[in-house]
Amino acid sequence: MTARRFRFVTVDVFTETRFGGNPLAVFPDARGISDAEMQALAAEFNLSETTFVLPPDDPANTARVRIFNRKAEMPFAGHPNVGTGFVLADRARDGLLRFEEIAGLVHVRVEEGGTTIEAPQPLSTGATMDAATLASCVGLSAADVLPDRHGPVLASCGNSFVVAEVTPEALGRAAPDLARFRAVARDWTAAGPERLPLYLWAREGRDALRARMFSPLSGTIEDPATGSAATPLAALLHSLGEGDRFTLRQGVEMGRPSTLRLAAWRVEDGVRASVGGSCVRVLEGEALL
Structure with missing residues (x-):
C-alpha cells in the first residue's frame, strides 16, 4: 500500500x-x-x-x-x-x-x-493548593513559596495551571519528583484526572518575570515556554494591581531560553491576556x- x-x-x-x-x-x-x-x-x-x-x-x-x-x-x-x-x-x-x-x-x-x-477565555481561578504540598512536588519547602500576592491557585485563560510565586533562588533549584506528583494527583484532582501542571514564577523586576513549568504526568517533565500558563499569570497580576505589561523568561535552566511578551487588560467579561x-x-x- x-x-x-x-x-x-x-x-x-x-x-x-x-x-x-x-x-x-x-x-x-x-x-x-x-x-x-x-x-x-x-x-x-x-x-x-x-x-x-x-x-x-x-x-x-x-x-x-x-x-x-x-x-x-x-x-x-x-x-x-x-x-x-x-x-x-x-x-x-x-x-x-x-x-x-x-x-x-x-x-x-x-x-x-x-x-x-x-x-x-478571561481569567478564571479555582481551587487552592497548600504551599507545603506544592513545594513537595518540586523539591522545595513551604517557606520557598511566597503567599503575599497570592497562594498556589488553579488559574486559567483556556488551559489551567497551578500558579505559585516562589523566591528567585528557589525557582532555580526546583526539580520535579515524579512519585510525589503521582501521589498528590490522586487526591488533588481540580486540574483533571492524572493532570497536575505546576507553574512557578518569580520577580526579576517590576515588569520582568521568570518562570518554570512542570507537568510530568502529561509527559512534559519541564517546558521551555508555556504561553497558556503565562496568560493567566499576567491576568492574575493585573487583577491584583501589579501592572499590565510584562516580559517573562522561561527555559533558562533547560538551555532553551525563551522570551514571552505579556499584556493584560480588563473588559466587561473579566480580565483578558495576550502572549507573543x-x-x-x-x-x-x-x-x-
Missing part, C-alpha cells in the same frame, strides 16, 4: 535563535489524518505539543487547529498557537488569523516584530502514514 504523505514544519517559538525557545511541529494541512494518527504523531515527535490544521467550521475564521501533547488533545495552548500563526502567516487577513479551538476562538496577530495571540514573541523555522519534511 502506498504511504500517505503529510507535510510538516517545525519551529522554535518565543526565540529569535534556532534551537532556543520551545519547539513545535505543525501540520499545515491535516485533512485525512485520523484522531488516532494525530495522537500517534504527537507522541512520535515527542515535543510539548504538535498542531494539526484543518478547514474552519465557520468560513469567517482561518482554520480549525487541534493541539496534541504526547498523551492527549488539549483545549488550548500558547506556544502552539504562536508557532502555528507564524507558519500560517500567509493566510492572514490584515495581519489577523482566527483559530477555532476547543476552548474557543483564538485571535492571532502576525506582525514583523513577532506573533501575538489573545487567550480565548518571535519564531524561527527549523525543519520541514513529510510524515508517512
Whole structure:
C-alpha cells in the first residue's frame, strides 16, 4: 500500500535563535489524518505539543487547529498557537488569523516584530493548593513559596495551571519528583484526572518575570515556554494591581531560553491576556502514514 504523505514544519517559538525557545511541529494541512494518527504523531515527535490544521467550521475564521501533547488533545495552548500563526502567516487577513479551538476562538496577530495571540477565555481561578504540598512536588519547602500576592491557585485563560510565586533562588533549584506528583494527583484532582501542571514564577523586576513549568504526568517533565500558563499569570497580576505589561523568561535552566511578551487588560467579561514573541523555522519534511 502506498504511504500517505503529510507535510510538516517545525519551529522554535518565543526565540529569535534556532534551537532556543520551545519547539513545535505543525501540520499545515491535516485533512485525512485520523484522531488516532494525530495522537500517534504527537507522541512520535515527542515535543510539548504538535498542531494539526484543518478547514474552519465557520468560513469567517482561518482554520480549525487541534493541539496534541504526547498523551492527549488539549483545549488550548500558547506556544502552539504562536508557532502555528507564524507558519500560517500567509493566510492572514490584515495581519489577523482566527483559530477555532476547543476552548474557543483564538485571535492571532502576525506582525514583523513577532506573533501575538489573545487567550480565548478571561481569567478564571479555582481551587487552592497548600504551599507545603506544592513545594513537595518540586523539591522545595513551604517557606520557598511566597503567599503575599497570592497562594498556589488553579488559574486559567483556556488551559489551567497551578500558579505559585516562589523566591528567585528557589525557582532555580526546583526539580520535579515524579512519585510525589503521582501521589498528590490522586487526591488533588481540580486540574483533571492524572493532570497536575505546576507553574512557578518569580520577580526579576517590576515588569520582568521568570518562570518554570512542570507537568510530568502529561509527559512534559519541564517546558521551555508555556504561553497558556503565562496568560493567566499576567491576568492574575493585573487583577491584583501589579501592572499590565510584562516580559517573562522561561527555559533558562533547560538551555532553551525563551522570551514571552505579556499584556493584560480588563473588559466587561473579566480580565483578558495576550502572549507573543518571535519564531524561527527549523525543519520541514513529510510524515508517512
